[in-house]
Amino acid sequence: MTADTAVRSQPSMATFSTPPVIASCSSSSSVPPTIEIQGIVRRHGAVTAVDRVSFEVRRGEFFSILGPSGAGKTSVLRMLAGFEDPDDGDVRIDGRSMLGVPPNRRPVNLVFQSYALFPHLTVKDNVAFGLKMRRVPAGQIDEEVRHALAMVKLVGKESRKPGQLSGGEQQRVALARALVNKPAVVLLDEPLAALDQQLRQAMQVELKSIQEQAGLTCVCVTHHQEEAMMMSDRIAVMHQGRMWQVGTPREVYARPCNLFVSRFLGVSNELPGRLGDRVGEDRLFHPTDSDLPPLLLRTEPTEPPGRLATLSLRPEQLRISRDRPADACPLLSGRIDKTLFAGSETKYLIRIGRESLWEARTSGSETPALTPGEHIFLHWASSDGRLFFE
Amino acid sequence: MQTRTTGSGTVSPRESCRSSWLAVPALVWMALFFLVPLGLVFAISFASRGTYGGIVWEFTTANYLDLLHPLYGKILGHSLWYATLTTACCFVLGFPLAYVIARSPARWQPALLLLVMLPFWTNFLVRTYAWMILLRHDGLINNALVSLGLVTDRLELLYTPTAVVIGLVYGYLPFMVLPLYVAVERLDPALVEAAWDLYASRWAVFSRVVVPLTMPGIVGGCVLVFIPSIGSFITPDLLGGARSMMIGNLIQHEYLVARDWPLGSAVSFVLMAVVMAAVALHYRQADRSAGPVDER
Numbered sequence: 281m282t283a284d285t286a287v288r289s290q291p292s293m294a295t296f297s298t299p300p301v302i303a304s305c306s307s308s309s310s311v312p313p314t315i316e317i318q319g320i321v322r323r324h325g326a327v328t329a330v331d332r333v334s335f336e337v338r339r340g341e342f343f344s345i346l347g348p349s350g351a352g353k354t355s356v357l358r359m360l361a362g363f364e365d366p367d368d369g370d371v372r373i374d375g376r377s378m379l380g381v382p383p384n385r386r387p388v389n390l391v392f393q394s395y396a397l398f399p400h401l402t403v404k405d406n407v408a409f410g411l412k413m414r415r416v417p418a419g420q421i422d423e424e425v426r427h428a429l430a431m432v433k434l435v436g437k438e439s440r441k442p443g444q445l446s447g448g449e450q451q452r453v454a455l456a457r458a459l460v461n462k463p464a465v466v467l468l469d470e471p472l473a474a475l476d477q478q479l480r481q482a483m484q485v486e487l488k489s490i491q492e493q494a495g496l497t498c499v500c501v502t503h504h505q506e507e508a509m510m511m512s513d514r515i516a517v518m519h520q521g522r523m524w525q526v527g528t529p530r531e532v533y534a535r536p537c538n539l540f541v542s543r544f545l546g547v548s549n550e551l552p553g554r555l556g557d558r559v560g561e562d563r564l565f566h567p568t569d570s571d572l573p574p575l576l577l578r579t580e581p582t583e584p585p586g587r588l589a590t591l592s593l594r595p596e597q598l599r600i601s602r603d604r605p606a607d608a609c610p611l612l613s614g615r616i617d618k619t620l621f622a623g624s625e626t627k628y629l630i631r632i633g634r635e636s637l638w639e640a641r642t643s644g645s646e647t648p649a650l651t652p653g654e655h656i657f658l659h660w661a662s663s664d665g666r667l668f669f670e
Numbered sequence: 671m672q673t674r675t676t677g678s679g680t681v682s683p684r685e686s687c688r689s690s691w692l693a694v695p696a697l698v699w700m701a702l703f704f705l706v707p708l709g710l711v712f713a714i715s716f717a718s719r720g721t722y723g724g725i726v727w728e729f730t731t732a733n734y735l736d737l738l739h740p741l742y743g744k745i746l747g748h749s750l751w752y753a754t755l756t757t758a759c760c761f762v763l764g765f766p767l768a769y770v771i772a773r774s775p776a777r778w779q780p781a782l783l784l785l786v787m788l789p790f791w792t793n794f795l796v797r798t799y800a801w802m803i804l805l806r807h808d809g810l811i812n813n814a815l816v817s818l819g820l821v822t823d824r825l826e827l828l829y830t831p832t833a834v835v836i837g838l839v840y841g842y843l844p845f846m847v848l849p850l851y852v853a854v855e856r857l858d859p860a861l862v863e864a865a866w867d868l869y870a871s872r873w874a875v876f877s878r879v880v881v882p883l884t885m886p887g888i889v890g891g892c893v894l895v896f897i898p899s900i901g902s903f904i905t906p907d908l909l910g911g912a913r914s915m916m917i918g919n920l921i922q923h924e925y926l927v928a929r930d931w932p933l934g935s936a937v938s939f940v941l942m943a944v945v946m947a948a949v950a951l952h953y954r955q956a957d958r959s960a961g962p963v964d965e966r
Binding site for chain 2: 384390409
């Protein structure tokens with residue numbers, strides 16, 4: 281589900297004036313991070329593709345860089361691989377600065393989006409390529425290759441050429457070709473983007489289990505938020521060359537640092553408005569749309585009244601009812617605009633007031649579906665939902 | 671994964687049958703003006719020379735037997751050596767050039783290719799004369815070397831085997847660059863990066879990935895340079911002098927000077943056999959090192 285399906289009255293992208301929040305990963309353990317990226321900048325002509333990005337990746341971690349195309353995430357990956365060097369800042373792997381070190385001398389291997397398998401070599405020779413280049417003894421190469429191919433379940437296909445394999449098998453060869461070298465970091469560039477939906481989901485599970493089994497440290501670049509959330513230990517959200525937020529999938533999903541992150545990670549049901557007075561532990565929120573009643577929200581008590589803000593709620597936080605709930609608060613009334621049955625759940629697009637179209641869901645297929653045009657009530661826990669100040 | 675478009679994939683058999691008529695004019699042309707003369711030359715190579723240079727239609731293999739003379743062997747050896755050296759030089763010079771052009775921004779490529787083709791805009795003979803001016807004893811190259819103090823004695827460049835190879839490399843370099851350009855342009859840059867990422871040195875990237883995957887272009891370029899080089903006669907004639915006679919000069923000599931058409935025809939067929947053998951060898955070599963690339 282992309283954020284685009286949730287239509288809302290939204291401030292434009294330009295209103296993200298908050299400086300990027302770089303959550304420092306709380307590396308309390310004594311093990312030094314495998315990757316340290318320190319304030320890297322990469323310019324392509326007048327365009328700053330990567331703007332002061334810093335993060336760390338711990339050993340054995342699956343770290344995803346998530347962002348729309350053109351966010352600069354591939355540039356970060358290429359600077360890790362050594363195909364590009366940053367204009368400023370430092371890239372350190374296992375405590376050693378990698379500036380000026382060419383790709384063939386870096387302890388990292390990249391799984392290309394297009395797989396980039398050598399079409400003239402067999403599966404076995406493809407996987408053995410890195411070991412041969414490092415002049416590993418032939419007997420050891422055979423053993424390592426066999427082990428790697430067993431890990432990606434490609435035993436019996438050793439003598440095939442890449443052109444004779446299916447997309448999923450090619451993906452496995454690409455993976456085996458990287459992990460057979462036991463690199464400090466495996467870099468994955470949109471690893472599953474070329475696969476169709478079903479295969480993709482199967483490979484997500486498998487890639488994750490291979491990573492855990494082999495104890496790989498992975499940095500994965502993807503624009504697919506669900507994939508990133510399912511596979512990653514931590515996610516970094518990039519946009520316009522900046523890294524906006526770093527955290528576990530749950531953190532980033534539940535507490536996005538701004539509207540962009542909120543929209544990019546899932547459906548964000550939004551309502552612009554203005555902060556009002558304090559009412560006990562809660563605050564009044566006056567929607568800009570004057571047809572809508574003020575809402576009582578649990579939020580930061582320090583913000584001064586009158587500040588403009590946008591309320592954002594995830595679909596699963598919303599409850600739908602036909603009848604007005606007795607003492608539910610906050611509460612909004614709306615009208616069903618569209619009913620989308622998706623098997624295990626039913627999605628509803630609900631018109632709120634004049635301008636907002638929200639998405640809510642009910643699980644299970646047996647509940648009688650609400651029909652378009654029906655009037656309903658939406659309510660949620662006052663502690664749910666987030667306010668983004670402008 | 672590198673994808674290749676063959677273009678023929680979607681044409682139905684019926685359609686290809688219908689469109690095969692389009693090849694008829696060219697086939698007729700080739701039959702009339704290539705196969706017929708070739709047959710004539712073949713016939714003449716088994717005839718004898720008349721006293722005053724005409725052709726006497728008596729079957730004989732004497733022309734071929736004459737060619738066993740060591741002198742002819744030497745000329746053939748020369749030719750093979752010059753052609754091989756020329757092909758090698760063209761490859762060494764042409765590959766980096768083709769690589770740079772194929773990897774330059776797409777909007778520059780047509781202009782760069784045009785520059786490669788530019789020498790063809792002038793007559794080959796005129797260009798070879800230009801090389802004579804450059805290479806001769808008091809030519810531009812010697813003048814430059816002397817005035818720069820790099821040499822004290824002027825170099826003997828013109829009328830040497832070196833001059834022949836220089837002239838041949840100059841003349842046929844574009845034939846090497848164009849097929850190589852096409853091959854490199856098709857090579858997925860990600861494959862080069864993948865090899866580099868997998869610990870390959872620059873040389874290993876070249877020899878293990880780039881060369882095998884551009885083998886069709888390499889073979890094409892080498893064949894296109896080797897064939898005209900071995901049969902060339904203007905370049906060795908003008909730049910090489912009497913000492914560097916090549917098989918092309920021999921053929922020219924037999925036809926035009928000695929007026930021995932049967933012997934000239936026999937030499938022509940020996941040349942053809944040598945070229946075909948060399949090309950066949952080349953393709954076999956290429957097949958072995960590249961292996962079947964497209965097996966889908």
